[in-house]
Amino acid sequence: MATETLAKRQWALPRIGIRVPDTLTRVVKYTLYRGVALFVTVVIGVYLTVLIANMGGYLDIIRMAQIREQAGAVVLNDPQLQALPPSELRRRIDEIAQIEMKRLRLDQPFALRSINYLTDALTLNLGRAEHLTSDSGSRQVRLVLLERMPATLVLSATANLSLFFTAIFAALFLSRRYGSLLDRIVIAMAPSSSVPAWFYGIFLILIFASVLRVLPFGGMIGTPVPESTPAYAASLLRHMLLPVVAIILHGIFIGIYNWRTFFLIYSSEDYVEMAKAKGLTSRTIERRYILRPTLPPIVTSFAFTLIYLWQGAIILETVFAWPGLGRLLYQAISIFDVPVIVGNVVLIAYLLVTSVFLLDIIYALLDPRVKVGGEKRS
Amino acid sequence: MKRFIGFFRELTHYRSAVLGILIIGSLLALALYAVVTLPYNEAIQRWRGGEEIWGDYPRNAMPQWVTIFTGNSMPTTIILNSRDEGSVYKESQVVSGDMSTADIIMPFEYTSAGFPSEINLFLEGKSIAKKPQATMLWKTPDGRQIPLGDTTVGTAERFAISIDQRLIRRLNGLSPEIGLFADPATLAPGAKPVPLPGRYQLVIEGLTFEDNSSLEAKLVVYGQVYGLAGTDHRRRDIMVALLWGTPIALSFGFLAAVGSTLTTFIIAAIGAWFGGWLDALIQRITEINAVLPTLPILILIGTFYTRNIWVILGVVIALGIFSLGIKTYRSMFLQVKEMPYIEAAHAYGASNLRIVFQYMMPKIAPVLIPSFVTLIPTFVFLEASLAVLGLGDPVLPTWGKVLNDAYSNGALYKGYYYWVIEPAVLLMLAGLGFAVVGFALDRIFNPRLREV
Numbered sequence: 001m002a003t004e005t006l007a008k009r010q011w012a013l014p015r016i017g018i019r020v021p022d023t024l025t026r027v028v029k030y031t032l033y034r035g036v037a038l039f040v041t042v043v044i045g046v047y048l049t050v051l052i053a054n055m056g057g058y059l060d061i062i063r064m065a066q067i068r069e070q071a072g073a074v075v076l077n078d079p080q081l082q083a084l085p086p087s088e089l090r091r092r093i094d095e096i097a098q099i100e101m102k103r104l105r106l107d108q109p110f111a112l113r114s115i116n117y118l119t120d121a122l123t124l125n126l127g128r129a130e131h132l133t134s135d136s137g138s139r140q141v142r143l144v145l146l147e148r149m150p151a152t153l154v155l156s157a158t159a160n161l162s163l164f165f166t167a168i169f170a171a172l173f174l175s176r177r178y179g180s181l182l183d184r185i186v187i188a189m190a191p192s193s194s195v196p197a198w199f200y201g202i203f204l205i206l207i208f209a210s211v212l213r214v215l216p217f218g219g220m221i222g223t224p225v226p227e228s229t230p231a232y233a234a235s236l237l238r239h240m241l242l243p244v245v246a247i248i249l250h251g252i253f254i255g256i257y258n259w260r261t262f263f264l265i266y267s268s269e270d271y272v273e274m275a276k277a278k279g280l281t282s283r284t285i286e287r288r289y290i291l292r293p294t295l296p297p298i299v300t301s302f303a304f305t306l307i308y309l310w311q312g313a314i315i316l317e318t319v320f321a322w323p324g325l326g327r328l329l330y331q332a333i334s335i336f337d338v339p340v341i342v343g344n345v346v347l348i349a350y351l352l353v354t355s356v357f358l359l360d361i362i363y364a365l366l367d368p369r370v371k372v373g374g375e376k377r378s
Numbered sequence: 379m380k381r382f383i384g385f386f387r388e389l390t391h392y393r394s395a396v397l398g399i400l401i402i403g404s405l406l407a408l409a410l411y412a413v414v415t416l417p418y419n420e421a422i423q424r425w426r427g428g429e430e431i432w433g434d435y436p437r438n439a440m441p442q443w444v445t446i447f448t449g450n451s452m453p454t455t456i457i458l459n460s461r462d463e464g465s466v467y468k469e470s471q472v473v474s475g476d477m478s479t480a481d482i483i484m485p486f487e488y489t490s491a492g493f494p495s496e497i498n499l500f501l502e503g504k505s506i507a508k509k510p511q512a513t514m515l516w517k518t519p520d521g522r523q524i525p526l527g528d529t530t531v532g533t534a535e536r537f538a539i540s541i542d543q544r545l546i547r548r549l550n551g552l553s554p555e556i557g558l559f560a561d562p563a564t565l566a567p568g569a570k571p572v573p574l575p576g577r578y579q580l581v582i583e584g585l586t587f588e589d590n591s592s593l594e595a596k597l598v599v600y601g602q603v604y605g606l607a608g609t610d611h612r613r614r615d616i617m618v619a620l621l622w623g624t625p626i627a628l629s630f631g632f633l634a635a636v637g638s639t640l641t642t643f644i645i646a647a648i649g650a651w652f653g654g655w656l657d658a659l660i661q662r663i664t665e666i667n668a669v670l671p672t673l674p675i676l677i678l679i680g681t682f683y684t685r686n687i688w689v690i691l692g693v694v695i696a697l698g699i700f701s702l703g704i705k706t707y708r709s710m711f712l713q714v715k716e717m718p719y720i721e722a723a724h725a726y727g728a729s730n731l732r733i734v735f736q737y738m739m740p741k742i743a744p745v746l747i748p749s750f751v752t753l754i755p756t757f758v759f760l761e762a763s764l765a766v767l768g769l770g771d772p773v774l775p776t777w778g779k780v781l782n783d784a785y786s787n788g789a790l791y792k793g794y795y796y797w798v799i800e801p802a803v804l805l806m807l808a809g810l811g812f813a814v815v816g817f818a819l820d821r822i823f824n825p826r827l828r829e830v
Contacts, residue, residue: 049670206798315673333674
């Protein structure tokens with residue numbers, strides 16, 4: 001549809017002799033196209049989540065039964081109404097239940113309601129949690145989520161940024177001396193990354209918390225919460241050390257291995273040989289002839305590291321009792337708190353799609369070969 | 379076949395791959411052993427049966443082989459049953475009319491340097507109207523006699539000696555499993571109590587009040603070690619779960635990997651060959667699928683619908699069909715599609731499906747194998763992840779569920795390390811075994827990697 005017309009126009013332009021659009025229009029067009037495509041993707045993805053999280057409407061039936069029961073309790077426990085005949089009591093119960101259901105829009109068919117849920121979710125009108133509260137006692141899903149976000153971000157940012165840059169620089173280092181003992185060790189260790197981070201986490205807790213008793217079992221801040229800022233930071237660091245090490249252990253060897261292989265493939269290209277023959281220094285060769293063409297994949301991988309963490313964090317945070325978004329999602333699911341589940345998933349979907357979107361723009365800026373139409377990269 | 383052997387020989391050039399194959403081979407053997415020696419129903423029975431299955435096992439006992447390192451300090455369980463004639467003495471005498479004595483004397487040697495973990499006495503009385511009575515007396519090797527109390531005995535009574543409050547008071551606040559066994563000389567304040575080795579006796583003086591009434595007793599002095607793998611908080615033998623976890627983990631990982639890679643592969647081939655709207659549709663579905671949060675969806679399904687491992691497997695496969703791998707395979711198929719031999723096949727009138735399945739897919743298949751093998755551990759760990767979150771299959775014993783039990787019962791905090799390490803080591807072995815082989819395969823099938 002839109003894909004093809006845009007793509008055709010893009011291809012057709014040079015052929016009829018009009019000047020090839022400059023980088024700006026190219027990027028804007030591409031951005032618009034990707035924006036629309038990604039938005040549609042998010043809508044469908046979130047709608048599916050809404051459907052699953054509401055059990056296709058089944059959860060609402062449970063909720064309706066709850067409302068009716070509560071209404072019954074209210075009417076039957078009212079001493080002033082005791083004298084009324086049963087039929088009148090039943091009528092009153094129905095009446096109260098009807099009002100409550102109308103308030104919660106439960107009187108509409110589920111198909112319609114699911115659309116309401118979808119639009120609410122997409123406009124980030126996340127509503128009120130059913131059971132969970134924020135530390136300040138608020139039921140607003142937005143506040144509950146916002147409160148947990150810094151915890152996740154501080155952990156993921158620390159772990160992933162250090163992981164990413166260590167891997168890249170270590171790989172560059174190894175690609176210069178491949179075949180060395182260090183290189184062979186890294187290759188041999190690469191399969192260890194098939195073990196997830198939370199799993200390393202359990203071992204780390206076992207060693208450093210249970211046996212050696214030097215680091216805490218979990219949590220984010222010691223009790224009582226330290227008052228001075230340096231003490232707070234120290235406590236945070238102590239609690240963060242094990243989860244961060246777990247994430248790094250999980251990713252470091254495969255990271256170095258992949259990048260090393262990648263750099264080696266690029267450094268055997270003809271133009272690198274040419275540069276070497278010209279007598280350029282190895283630093284210059286590295287910067288200009290190896291790093292530059294490999295930049296787009298590096299950026300992609302960087303974005304995907306960030307995206308991946310949102311998923312992996314659920315179990316890692318649960319294992320380390322880290323009060324982040326992942327653990328919140330798990331808690332919400334285990335007590336059927338649908339607004340929080342949907343809110344959490346919407347947040348992650350938006351974050352994910354924004355990352356992809358930004359990535360696409362950066363890609364279009366970095367790589368002049370990227371054409372509108374996504375996969376038609378040459 | 380010849381090609382297969384050649385390829386296998388090439389694989390053995392990689393030392394790590396040989397190690398991986400050995401690991402996978404032993405896991406397969408373990409799985410086979412589990413299925414053959416412990417039939418499914420029996421395994422489920424032994425894992426979910428109830429107190430009558432594991433009532434005689436100690437709670438949270440370490441595996442028996444740790445005694446190799448700790449010496450004599452950890453006792454094994456001692457069970458004395460009045461139905462075993464050899465080791466238990468029974469005496470019965472008519473007192474008057476229907477009333478008669480039914481004494482049971484249970485002697486046993488205790489030699490360990492460590493205390494038992496718990497003591498239970500199970501009494502069974504047979505009667506119609508008047509229940510038999512029993513008075514229990516504990517005799518230590520140095521001749522002390524400690525009364526344990528008395529009770530009327532119903533059809534099945536459990537006298538939990540270890541938590542009997544009156545006995546604890548009588549022992550000056552010591553737990554009975556320590557107080558009944560400790561050498562009095564070591565009970566001074568500040569000293570570490572040490573059990574007195576020698577011959578102990580539990581004497582049950584019973585009285586029956588009816589003609590056909592009788593009294594049976596079983597004394598269980600629980601040890602601190604049990605079996606090859608130890609026991610969990612419900613006294614269950616962890617070995618059952620470790621054994622049966624193997625075939626479950628392997629089949630889950632294998633089926634999920636086959637299911638998702640194969641379907642992805644076929645769909646990518648079909649999309650690349652037919653192109654047009656079909657290809658575009660496949661691409662869009664792939665993109666939507668990438669937005670869907672896999673783990674949260676699995677958690678939702680586990681919580682709301684079912685925890686059945688095979689349903690979860692189905693969902694895992696379904697979510698894996700349109701994985702991002704489609705994009706990789708598609709770009710490869712697009713290259714293959716342009717090759718002359720495909721054009722030739724098209725020219726002599728081969729059908730579309732024949733071209734896709736017989737000509738295009740075999741060409742790329744080698745790329746599929748390493749990624750398939752490296753995917754297996756991902757799914758093995760996925761099952762464990764769900765189990766750790768408490769969403770393991772409600773019936774089957776799996777490694778992940780042992781880990782979850784251990785974790786939710788504070789095994790790391792209380793020092794029951796074996797409980798965590800055993801399933802964790804198995805999971806790790808499975809993960810590393812497949813990953814190592816997958817890496818070697820990758821280097822064999824993608825020669826470009828071999829040079830670097």
